[in-house]
Structure formats: structure tokens, C-alpha cells
Amino acid sequence: MYYAGIDAGSNTIKTAILGDEGILSSHVIKTGLGGEDQALLCLAEACAKARISREQISCVYGTGYGREYLSFPQARKSEIMCHGAGIHWLLPEVRTIIDIGGQDSKSIRLNEQGEVDNFNMNDKCAAGTGRFLETMAHALQIPLEELGECALRATKPVRVSSTCTVFAESEVVSHVARGKKREDILHGVCQSIVDRIAGMVRGIGVMPPVAMTGGVAMNRAVVKLMGEKLGLSILLPPDPQITGALGAALMARRHISH
Amino acid sequence: MSTQSKKGRSLNSSYQAGTILKEYWERAKRHQAEGRPVAWVSGNVPIELFWAMGIFPVYPENYSAVLASAQRAQEFCEEAEQKGFSYDLCSYSRINLGIILGKGINDPGLPFGGLPRPDILVTTRIPCLIQVKWWEAVREFFHCPMFVVDATMVDLPIREDQRQHYLGQMRELIPYMEKSVGVRFREDDFLQALKLSDEAAALWLELLDVRAAVPSPVGSREMCGNVFPLVSMLGSPTPIPFFRNLLDEAKECVKEKKGAVENEKIRLGWDNIPMWFNLKFFSDVEDHNVIFTYETYLRYVWGGRMDLRDPWTAFADKHLDVWLNYSINQRIRTLLSDIPKFKLDGFVFHQNHSCKRFAMGQKDAAVAIREKLGVPSLFINSDMADPRAFSEAQCRIQTDTFIEMLEAKKS
Numbered sequence: 001m002y003y004a005g006i007d008a009g010s011n012t013i014k015t016a017i018l019g020d021e022g023i024l025s026s027h028v029i030k031t032g033l034g035g036e037d038q039a040l041l042c043l044a045e046a047c048a049k050a051r052i053s054r055e056q057i058s059c060v061y062g063t064g065y066g067r068e069y070l071s072f073p074q075a076r077k078s079e080i081m082c083h084g085a086g087i088h089w090l091l092p093e094v095r096t097i098i099d100i101g102g103q104d105s106k107s108i109r110l111n112e113q114g115e116v117d118n119f120n121m122n123d124k125c126a127a128g129t130g131r132f133l134e135t136m137a138h139a140l141q142i143p144l145e146e147l148g149e150c151a152l153r154a155t156k157p158v159r160v161s162s163t164c165t166v167f168a169e170s171e172v173v174s175h176v177a178r179g180k181k182r183e184d185i186l187h188g189v190c191q192s193i194v195d196r197i198a199g200m201v202r203g204i205g206v207m208p209p210v211a212m213t214g215g216v217a218m219n220r221a222v223v224k225l226m227g228e229k230l231g232l233s234i235l236l237p238p239d240p241q242i243t244g245a246l247g248a249a250l251m252a253r254r255h256i257s258h
Numbered sequence: 259m260s261t262q263s264k265k266g267r268s269l270n271s272s273y274q275a276g277t278i279l280k281e282y283w284e285r286a287k288r289h290q291a292e293g294r295p296v297a298w299v300s301g302n303v304p305i306e307l308f309w310a311m312g313i314f315p316v317y318p319e320n321y322s323a324v325l326a327s328a329q330r331a332q333e334f335c336e337e338a339e340q341k342g343f344s345y346d347l348c349s350y351s352r353i354n355l356g357i358i359l360g361k362g363i364n365d366p367g368l369p370f371g372g373l374p375r376p377d378i379l380v381t382t383r384i385p386c387l388i389q390v391k392w393w394e395a396v397r398e399f400f401h402c403p404m405f406v407v408d409a410t411m412v413d414l415p416i417r418e419d420q421r422q423h424y425l426g427q428m429r430e431l432i433p434y435m436e437k438s439v440g441v442r443f444r445e446d447d448f449l450q451a452l453k454l455s456d457e458a459a460a461l462w463l464e465l466l467d468v469r470a471a472v473p474s475p476v477g478s479r480e481m482c483g484n485v486f487p488l489v490s491m492l493g494s495p496t497p498i499p500f501f502r503n504l505l506d507e508a509k510e511c512v513k514e515k516k517g518a519v520e521n522e523k524i525r526l527g528w529d530n531i532p533m534w535f536n537l538k539f540f541s542d543v544e545d546h547n548v549i550f551t552y553e554t555y556l557r558y559v560w561g562g563r564m565d566l567r568d569p570w571t572a573f574a575d576k577h578l579d580v581w582l583n584y585s586i587n588q589r590i591r592t593l594l595s596d597i598p599k600f601k602l603d604g605f606v607f608h609q610n611h612s613c614k615r616f617a618m619g620q621k622d623a624a625v626a627i628r629e630k631l632g633v634p635s636l637f638i639n640s641d642m643a644d645p646r647a648f649s650e651a652q653c654r655i656q657t658d659t660f661i662e663m664l665e666a667k668k669s
Binding site for chain 2: 081118
């Protein structure tokens with residue numbers, strides 16, 4: 001039997017297809033303005049990769065900010081619960097998850113059974129989210145996916161202290177004007193997001209092992225700096241971006257088996 | 259302007275609340291028109307004194323909450339901010355100052371025809387410190403006398419020196435009010451006001467106790483709409499029949515095992531002032547078979563019982579024994595005792611941008627109830643009146659997750 005999870009996030013839609021033996025495929029597309037059509041397209045692409053038809057899927061669960069707008073999933077679950085389920089399946093020893101998505105960041109504590117025991121989120125601000133990195137990448141004219149690698153080449157990191165994303169962008173532009181190197185500024189950008197999120201994670205108590213999920217977990221500089229800040233090494237799932245969709249697919253599978 | 263969508267009330271008597279509110283504000287205007295004195299007061303002032311002395315106590319805080327419920331808070335907050343008052347000040351104060359410094363308290367576009375002008379300002383340091391500065395700003399505008407009641411923070415039981423300090427304040431306040439607005443204090447009237455206050459408080463507290471029943475007969479949204487007479491009218495007869503009717507109905511529901519929420523599965527508590535602009539937050543969760551059935555704001559802020567065999571002691575103790583005057587340890591002890599009594603599965607702390615005094619110690623309380631009772635908490639970051647401090651999407655995901663987490667824990 002086959003099961004699907006769709007994580008309709010603010011930036012991207014992620015789909016994971018699960019079979020009885022494990023993950024069959026996943027797919028990620030930009031959310032855009034397509035709404036449900038875009039989610040169906042993402043599901044169709046994931047089905048094609050898995051070489052199955054949409055009709056062969058026994059159950060679909062939706063998650064993410066856009067889950068309420070999807071009519072086709074059998075049920076909807078919050079992404080925090082889905083990230084918990086996804087990580088517990090991939091890395092069962094993990095007790096703390098740091099999920100940094102496009103428009104929010106979350107810290108999640110799991111108990112020994114892998115159930116969500118506590119969580120918190122960033123406050124009403126983009127400073128601790130993927131959007132912050134996107135804005136800075138744009139200001140420094142570098143593709144988002146290269147930002148982390150570039151930051152790791154820093155030799156004299158600068159400090160980006162503004163909390164507000166817009167003011168931080170101005171600060172970055174000032175550093176450029178003063179002749180600071182791009183990699184040094186980007187290091188400051190990554191350190192800024194880490195400082196902000198570390199405080200949030202400590203708010204629920206850091207219980208190792210710690211894993212990172214969400215799109216920002218693909219930024220190696222953020223992962224490295226987060227580990228240094230918390231004084232531990234950070235575990236990463238094979239594809240951090242699809243953890244929520246995988247968790248939703250696992251819940252769909254549980255739904256059918258029950 | 260939009261209004262919040264409403265579900266039907268669980269108790270029919272709750273529909274009287276709107277009428278009582280309207281009559282209160284009309285009566286305040288009439289009182290002034292008849293040449294009698296009006297005081298602007300704040301939460302936790304010794305309310306019974308005002309009713310006993312014929313001074314109409316007007317609550318601008320309540321008026322700010324009314325405007326927030328009507329989705330009109332933002333315009334007045336912005337007005338105050340444009341006049342130089344910081345966004346970081348309490349939103350009740352910004353709304354009130356926005357009214358005064360904007361089109362004024364008699365603006366016909368205001369609810370109930372506006373606010374009556376104050377003849378005297380009275381406040382207390384018990385719930386709030388900003389309130390003193392707020393009243394000072396109001397005094398500069400209206401040029402009226404002002405009195406600030408001081409009180410010490412308490413760890414129960416209340417000590418004699420704390421009680422005497424408060425009563426000393428009353429010995430100053432009473433002649434000050436007599437002299438300032440030309441009224442007389444008569445002890446018989448005061449004792450009668452205390453009797454009425456205690457009778458209303460007894461009914462209210464019993465009503466709250468009845469909500470410990472499973473299923474709960476009435477949720478937080480409805481009870482927040484019913485609290486107004488307790489805030490502003492203790493010492494007058496008005497709250498008594500209203501609370502008695504609510505109590506009788508609630509008891510009947512309990513007897514018939516009729517819950518406010520069909521198939522009640524999860525019971526929650528709430529700390530801090532509600533989001534008046536978003537009371538539907540409380541009723542939205544009911545779609546998931548969840549009920550809010552306990553609130554520190556409704557239980558420990560307004561009406562305590564008094565042993566009238568020693569009226570002055572009882573009066574002092576009632577006004578000192580309030581949540582906003584408790585130490586953090588006292589708040590924690592209170593929650594640890596009440597959460598099992600009300601069979602709560604989870605607790606929601608409103609991190610109210612405006613009310614630091616209320617938000618103080620919430621994190622410590624959350625840790626204590628998790629460690630000692632195994633009850634998880636959720637923090638909602640918002641405001642009691644200013645909707646700009648609220649993020650719908652983030653609140654939604656946190657609430658949904660919290661409910662899913664509690665469901666998984668119970669299953």
C-alpha cells in the first residue's frame with residue numbers, strides 16, 4: 001500500500017510517498033500562487049517518481065500553513081506534530097528538533113516514544129526564519145543555496161546586530177559600503193539567525209541528541225554555528241526539507257493500519 | 259468594522275450581560291447630568307467605597323475592552339501613538355488617551371455616547387504601575403484631583419502590617435474623596451455595600467466552582483462576557499440577580515450533565531486578560547471538543563469573599579488578596595491547587611504585551627505545573643486589546659499543535 005504526506009509551506013510544497021518498505025519518493029516545488037492545483041501537481045510529480053498512480057495511494061495527510069486550504073487530504077495535522085513523527089522515524093534517538101522554515105522557526109521536544117512533549121515558535125517576526133536568509137542573499141546578490149558555503153569561507157566575520165529583517169538588510173548594505181568581504185558579512189547573517197533561534201530552543205530546554213529540519217537545515221553554516229552555539233553536534237536527516245511531509249505520510253499510514 | 263462571529267450562549271442568562279453593560283454606561287452619564295460626582299477608576303480600586311458614597315465609578319479600562327471587542331482598538335491606539343505615546347505602553351491606556359486626545363470623550367461615534375468627564379481620578383498600584391502615569395496624563399487634561407492607593411505585594415496569609423498599611427490608605431482616601439467631590443462617608447452605607455459585594459462574590463465564585471464539573475456547563479468566552487458587573491458594580495445590587503440566574507442555570511446543566519461543548523474531551527485553563535478583540539479564540543477550540551473552563555483573570559482578580567463580622571479587616575483582605583498582588587510563589591501554589599480541582603489537561607498562558615504585571619512569572623508557573631502535575635502549557639504571544647500584536651497564523655498552528663499533543667497524550 002502507498003501513503004502520501006503533503007506539507008504546504010509558505011515557500012515550498014513538499015510531498016513524500018511512503019510504501020510499506022519505506023520512502024518511495026519525494027518532490028518539492030515552489031508554493032507560488034497555484035493553491036491546491038500546485039499541491040496536486042507536487043503530488044503528481046512525486047507519484048511519477050515513485051512510478052505509481054495517484055489512485056494507488058490509500059491515504060493522504062496534509063500539513064503546513066496551507067493545509068486548511070487543501071480539500072483532498074483525508075486529514076490534516078500540524079507541522080510540528082509531523083516534524084516530530086518524521087524525525088522519530090528517521091532518527092529515533094533525537095529528543096530535540098530545530099525546524100527553520102520559510103516563515104517561522106520552531107523548537108520541538110520529543111519524549112522517548114517520539115511523541116511531541118513540548119514546543120515553541122518564533123514570535124511575530126521574520127528575523128529567525130528562512131525569509132531572513134532569503135532577504136540577505138538578495139541584498140548580497142548570491143543564490144540562496146550558495147549562502148552557507150560562502151559564509152563558511154569567512155576569515156573576519158562581522159556582526160549583524162539588528163533584530164528587524166529590514167534594518168538588518170540596511171546593516172548588511174552598510175557593511176558592503178565599508179568594503180567588508182561578502183563571506184564575512186554572510187557569516188554574520190548566519191550567526192544572527194543562530195543567536196536568535198538558540199534562545200528560543202533553550203526556552204524549552206535542549207535535550208540531546210538535537211536534529212535540524214526544514215529548508216534552512218540545508219545551510220551548512222547555520223548548522224555548524226548552531227552546533228557551536230549549543231555546544232553539541234547537530235544531526236541532519238537525509239533530506240531535511242521533506243521531514244514534515246514524511247511525518248504526514250507516516251500518520252496517513254498509521255491511520256490506515258488502525 | 260467587523261464584529262466577532264458568535265456561537266449561541268450555553269446559559270440563557272448570559273444574554274443579559276449586554277443590557278447590564280449598556281445600562282451601566284447610560285447610568286454613568288445620567289449620574290453626571292444630575293450633578294452627582296463621577297470618578298474614573300482602575301481595576302482593584304476599593305470599589306465598594308464609591309457605590310457607598312454615591313460616586314459613580316467609571317472604568318476606562320472596561321471601555322477600552324469594549325472598543326477592542328468592537329474591533330475599534332487600533333484607531334485609538336494609533337491616535338495615541340501619533341501624539342507621542344509609545345506602542346510599548348498598555349493598550350487600554352493608549353485607547354483611552356487616543357479617545358481623549360483625538361475627537362474627545364463626547365464623540366458621538368463612540369459606544370454609549372462616550373465617556374462622562376471625571377470629577378476625580380482614583381487608581382491603585384495593586385494591578386499596574388503604568389496606570390499611575392496614565393492617570394497623571396489624564397489629570398493634566400481634565401485638571402481634577404487624583405489619589406493613588408498603595409499596597410504591598412502579598413504571600414498568603416496576609417500579614418497584619420500589610421493590612422494596616424492598606425487601611426491607612428483608606429483613612430486618607432475617604433476624607434480626600436469627601437473633600438474633593440463634596441460627598442459624605444456613612445458607615446452604614448459602606449457596610450451595606452460590603453454586604454452586597456460579598457453576596458455577589460459568593461454567587462460568582464460558586465458559579466466558577468460549578469465549572470469544575472465534567473462536562474463543564476460554560477466556557478471562557480461566555481464567562482468573559484459575564485464578568486463586567488463583578489469588575490465595576492460590586493457594592494451595588496445589580497450583579498446579584500444576574501449572577502444568581504447564571505448560577506442556577508449552570509447548576510441545572512451540571513445536574514443534567516449538559517456540557518457547553520458536545521463530547522467534551524480536553525479541558526484547558528487560561529492565564530491573563532483575554533484577547534478582547536479575539537474572544538472567538540476560546541470558542542474556536544470548541545470545534546475540537548475542547549473547552550476553556552478556568553481563568554485566573556475571572557477567579558482571582560475581582561471578587562473575593564469577606565467575613566463581615568470584622569468588616570474593615572475583611573475589606574482590606576479582599577482587596578489585597580488578588581492575583582495581580584500575589585508573589586510568583588503564591589501564583590504557582592494557587593495553580594498547583596486549582597488545576598487538579600478543575601481537571602485541566604493543559605494550560606494556556608497569554609503573554610500579554612500590555613500587562614507585564616500579569617505576565618510576570620508565567621514561565622516559572624509553566625515549569626512548575628509541568629514538573630509537579632505533568633500538565634503541559636502553551637504560550638500565546640498577543641495583547642488584550644491591540645490586534646496588531648496578534649498573529650493569526652502562528653496562533654493557529656500553536657493551538658492546533660497543542661490540542662493534537664494533548665489528544666495524543668490522552669489516547
